Amino acid sequence: MMRLERLGASLAMLIACVSACTNGGGLGGISTGGSGPPSPLPSAGVGIAIPTGKIGVEDDPVWGTVAGYTQNKTSQVLALPPGAKITLENLSSNTPHTLNVIGTTSGPPPKWPANPSLSFTPKGNGVLGTGYASGTINPGASVTVTLSKPGIYLIGCAYHYIEFQMRDIVQVVAGATPGPTASPGSGGY
Numbered sequence: 001m002m003r004l005e006r007l008g009a010s011l012a013m014l015i016a017c018v019s020a021c022t023n024g025g026g027l028g029g030i031s032t033g034g035s036g037p038p039s040p041l042p043s044a045g046v047g048i049a050i051p052t053g054k055i056g057v058e059d060d061p062v063w064g065t066v067a068g069y070t071q072n073k074t075s076q077v078l079a080l081p082p083g084a085k086i087t088l089e090n091l092s093s094n095t096p097h098t099l100n101v102i103g104t105t106s107g108p109p110p111k112w113p114a115n116p117s118l119s120f121t122p123k124g125n126g127v128l129g130t131g132y133a134s135g136t137i138n139p140g141a142s143v144t145v146t147l148s149k150p151g152i153y154l155i156g157c158a159y160h161y162i163e164f165q166m167r168d169i170v171q172v173v174a175g176a177t178p179g180p181t182a183s184p185g186s187g188g189y
């Protein structure tokens, strides 16, 4: 009697283990395809929009005024882990934008150039770093960029850097967290 019960329990555990191990191995094989560390964010991405609309303008306590870029719904200082591959999505339905790297910095305050030369065509081979340009991202469109070069970057939009102060900070630093988000502006993106 005792032996039969133990045998039954052992068989049940064996079946459960085979099932779980098969599923786990398959999923693990899929998720570890890249060479860099996996992103901690479930859907890592940056949204881009005009600062006069819903995305708003954030007066960040550390970096000052930033606008036009977010990892949430409204403008904020960005922070992403080195090695991540993310999408840059234009949230607008009618306005093109870009994400250009203007320069690097070692810390606040940012020194924004008055009139930088910002490319409207892609530069930097899809890797965020000095000289990177997304190229024009049309309304609703997105591009991917790889964050294999750690650093703190000053970024801006080639269309709206001057007219709408569309500029931000992106920290490609392990353990860094995004800044507080702006109050939503009026209208849509």
Ligand SMILES: [Cu+2]
Binding pocket: 049, 050, 096, 097, 098, 157, 158, 159, 160, 161, 166
């Ligand atoms: Cu723009």
